[in-house]
Amino acid sequence: MSESTRIIVNGAAGRMGQALLKAIAEHDDAVLSAALVRPGSTLDGKSSGIASTPTYTSVAPAAIDFDALIDVSGASGFSAALQLAVQRSVAFVSGSTGLDEFQMREMHRAAQVIPVLWAANFSIGVVVLAHLVGEAARLLPAWDIEILEAHHRHKRDAPSGTALMLGQHAARARDIDFPDPVADRGGSRIEGSIGYAVSRGGDVVGEHEVRLLGSGERIELIHRASDRDIFARGALKAACWLSGQAPGRYGMTDMLELGRA
Numbered sequence: 001m002s003e004s005t006r007i008i009v010n011g012a013a014g015r016m017g018q019a020l021l022k023a024i025a026e027h028d029d030a031v032l033s034a035a036l037v038r039p040g041s042t043l044d045g046k047s048s049g050i051a052s053t054p055t056y057t058s059v060a061p062a063a064i065d066f067d068a069l070i071d072v073s074g075a076s077g078f079s080a081a082l083q084l085a086v087q088r089s090v091a092f093v094s095g096s097t098g099l100d101e102f103q104m105r106e107m108h109r110a111a112q113v114i115p116v117l118w119a120a121n122f123s124i125g126v127v128v129l130a131h132l133v134g135e136a137a138r139l140l141p142a143w144d145i146e147i148l149e150a151h152h153r154h155k156r157d158a159p160s161g162t163a164l165m166l167g168q169h170a171a172r173a174r175d176i177d178f179p180d181p182v183a184d185r186g187g188s189r190i191e192g193s194i195g196y197a198v199s200r201g202g203d204v205v206g207e208h209e210v211r212l213l214g215s216g217e218r219i220e221l222i223h224r225a226s227d228r229d230i231f232a233r234g235a236l237k238a239a240c241w242l243s244g245q246a247p248g249r250y251g252m253t254d255m256l257e258l259g260r261a
């Protein structure tokens with residue numbers, strides 16, 4: 001393996017892809033091997049405009065070696081990227097959200113032969129938030145939990161992958177089933193239940209608020225991302241770390257050595 005981690009980015013022309021290309025260009029220990037765009041994209045062969053970065057391509061060149069693939073193409077590009085990582089036996093990092101059960105199973109199977117890290121959110125602050133949510137949910141089992149999230153107008157999935165992940169942490173901490181995120185919100189609320197609220201618009205990078213609501217008091221835990229670069233830096237750090245790991249499923253908590261929150 002070379003000294004720098006050689007990385008392919010899938011979904012390179014998107015918002016996250018662009019942030020990643022910039023992060024890799026600024027990083028001393030990583031180098032971009034290829035910037036993958038959607039097959040048939042008019043960007044194929046064009047420059048990303050970021051200095052010392054390969055032109056966009058819709059096919060990973062067979063002659064190019066790489067150590068890790070970072071997928072930020074969303075649910076539509078995820079499976080092909082995972083397949084490429086398995087074929088080339090490299091570490092696979094994905095932040096794509098809105099995946100279906102089949103894709104989650106594909107990822108589970110791939111983890112038997114390559115290291116796989118999927119995270120709905122690459123921010124270190126959100127990893128800590130999830131940990132705090134789990135603790136609070138466990139200590140206050142009867143309090144209602146409301147998870148509110150806001151994102152830019154282009155986001156395709158709702159509730160966000162991060163909101164669902166926070167709900168899973170709370171449910172796991174309470175040892176209850178994961179709540180249906182699209183359950184009817186009408187009528188009175190079952191005590192201790194977990195609900196979601198979604199806001200979309202403008203250029204909001206990502207906000208998550210977890211309210212724990214008791215009688216006469218409440219706790220609010222909030223994370224606001226103001227810059228997409230935090231996700232790109234987290235994904236890049238994850239790729240550099242993951243390329244040295246054995247096959248298996250990993251999360252951001254493993255990389256940060258926080259233990260499974």
Ligand SMILES: NC(=O)c1ccc[n+]([C@@H]2O[C@H](COP(=O)([O-])OP(=O)(O)OC[C@H]3O[C@@H](n4cnc5c(N)ncnc54)[C@H](OP(=O)(O)O)[C@@H]3O)[C@@H](O)[C@H]2O)c1
Pocket residue numbers: 010011012013014015016017036037038039041072073074075076077078080094095096097098119120121122123161231
């Ligand atoms: N984990 C995190 O921290 C984190 C943070 C932010 C966002 N995300 C997630 O990352 C994903 C991307 O977000 P974004 O805001 O960057 O979206 P975006 O701006 O829409 O970018 C997605 C890019 O992927 C491309 N793409 C689609 N299908 C593809 C395929 N089959 N092969 C290669 N490229 C393909 C799209 O091309 P076209 O435009 O041609 O369709 C687009 O350029 C979403 O699922 C989002 O929820 C994760």
